[in-house]
Amino acid sequence: MTRSVKNVLFIMCDQLRADHLSCFGHPALKTPNLDALARKGMIFDRAYVQSPVCGPSRMSYYTGRYVHAHGASWNFVPLKAGEMTIGDHLRPLGVRSVLVGKTHMRADLAGMSRLGIDPNSMIGVRIAECGFDPYERDDGIHPYSGHDPDPAYNTYLREQGFDGDNPWESWANSTVDDAGHLRSGWFLKYSNRPARVPDEHSETPYITRRAMDFIAGAGDQPWCLHLSYIKPHWPYIVPEPYASMYGQDDALPVVRSERERQDPHPLYRAMMNHRVSRTFSREGVREAVMPGYMGLIKQIDDQLGRLFAFLEDRGLMENTMIVFTSDHGDYLGDHWMGEKDLFHEPVIRAPLIVYDPDPRADATRGTRCDALVEAVDVA
Numbered sequence: 190m191t192r193s194v195k196n197v198l199f200i201m202c203d204q205l206r207a208d209h210l211s212c213f214g215h216p217a218l219k220t221p222n223l224d225a226l227a228r229k230g231m232i233f234d235r236a237y238v239q240s241p242v243c244g245p246s247r248m249s250y251y252t253g254r255y256v257h258a259h260g261a262s263w264n265f266v267p268l269k270a271g272e273m274t275i276g277d278h279l280r281p282l283g284v285r286s287v288l289v290g291k292t293h294m295r296a297d298l299a300g301m302s303r304l305g306i307d308p309n310s311m312i313g314v315r316i317a318e319c320g321f322d323p324y325e326r327d328d329g330i331h332p333y334s335g336h337d338p339d340p341a342y343n344t345y346l347r348e349q350g351f352d353g354d355n356p357w358e359s360w361a362n363s364t365v366d367d368a369g370h371l372r373s374g375w376f377l378k379y380s381n382r383p384a385r386v387p388d389e390h391s392e393t394p395y396i397t398r399r400a401m402d403f404i405a406g407a408g409d410q411p412w413c414l415h416l417s418y419i420k421p422h423w424p425y426i427v428p429e430p431y432a433s434m435y436g437q438d439d440a441l442p443v444v445r446s447e448r449e450r451q452d453p454h455p456l457y458r459a460m461m462n463h464r465v466s467r468t469f470s471r472e473g474v475r476e477a478v479m480p481g482y483m484g485l486i487k488q489i490d491d492q493l494g495r496l497f498a499f500l501e502d503r504g505l506m507e508n509t510m511i512v513f514t515s516d517h518g519d520y521l522g523d524h525w526m527g528e529k530d531l532f533h534e535p536v537i538r539a540p541l542i543v544y545d546p547d548p549r550a551d552a553t554r555g556t557r558c559d560a561l562v563e564a565v566d567v568a
Contacts, residue, residue: 194547195508197284197413198500199275199567201250202489203243203291203329203422204529205515207236207540208441209486217439218483222494223542226511228555230544236562238517241529241536243422244293246516246564251275251292251319253568264293268319270300275413275568276320285410288321289400290417291328293516321415324403327396329357329419342395349390360386362424374424377474380481383432388488391428392419397492401499416496421485421519423528431484440479444523444535457531465527466520475522482521511544512567539564 207213210220212227213234239249244264245256251274252259261268268274276286296317298308306313318326327340339355346356353359362374364382372379384391400416426432453461460466468474493513500506518536520526529536541562545553 193508194510194545195411196505196510197279198509198511199413199415200493200511200513201247201290201415201417202515202540203417203419204517204519205421205486205489205540206518206521206535207515207538208535209483210490210540212542213540215441217435218486220486220490222490222497223513226493226497226513226544227542230511230542230550231553231555232557233541233543233562234557234559236514236539236541236564237537238515238539238564241517241532243516244295247293248272248319250514250516250564250567253565255565265295267295267297267300270297270304270306270316274320275415276315276322278568279413280320283411284413285407286321286413286415287324287403288318288326288415288417289324289403290326290396290415291419292319292321292326292415292417293328294319325396325399327392327419329392329422342392345395346386346390351386351390356386357392360384361391362426364426374426377423377425377468378477380425380478381432381476382426384426384428386428388428388431391488393485393488393492397496400496404499404503404505418489420489421482425478425481425485427481427484427488431488432481434487435480435483437476437479439483440475443475443521445525449524460531461525463527463530466525469520469522469527470525478521482519507546510546511542513540513542514564514567515539541567 209215209218210223211218212220212224212232238246240246240256242264244266245261248259248261248268249256252272256262259268259272279286296308301308301313301316308317325341327342343355343357346360351360361384363385364372364374364379365385366372388394396418400414403414500509517529518538519529520535523535524533
């Protein structure tokens, strides 16, 4: 069969550190499905994002423009109506551009109003979804995201018998303590306990199935599917068997020094004094978080194995380019910090793997590129 690119599968994780994949050198966290993708494609060892914050970073991926140019400078700052994105460039070529998962995009309603665009029209919806057709958008952090306080995933959970006002939080992102009390996964000390929801009904398998649903019904029209996972973003809580797979001995050593806390830059001091950073600096917190964080990544790799097998069974690996990356990394206690927001290596370096089925890429298979690559280069 002659191989050529017809489709694009653009996979993005949220808050995944590059050094937490085995193909990027992690000694204990084995990710065989991403390793296999890397053997068929190319690893970019020095890929960096434009922002250590979800929304701005994603907008740079989608537009190919720096944050100061596209203007979406923080989470929930809208991408301006009129900004050209991946979908806008591909659609005139006959490629259907579709979203399954997260974008962290806030619609530019004021801009659409000035331009006379109905937000509910096809054009308005695409502007609100970064140029993608939303097959299923799910930003996570319900109901706090402001996008959709009761998403399809909550409906799905209720249909499976997981009741409540917000089963995303009370089942998929909560646990129970030894006394049987409900405990929120937002509290880092519970990250090493299993989520209440079974693996097959948790977020990552659900979103993977929705991606396969789209592909199965896509027909012959070329497509660009943006599969955007919510995890391993906080809450760092995962169902069994993943919750028990890793211990603190499997974690990378924390990278921090007391010298960093001696007369730091005022901005750095402020970030170290942030609530999440202070929590990560306490004894025992990182030890609780790391098993959950690593388990979430292992779950993603397993689900990607299912997805890649699905593509293989349908002959789609022969004509589908696959791009795998993350919007940014995670401090995980490094440099006395939690979450993200500043520009240390663990946060701004992203994993980037590109598989191109075209025969012209054969010479690059299984190789690594150490050239400086940026998120803006992906679009």
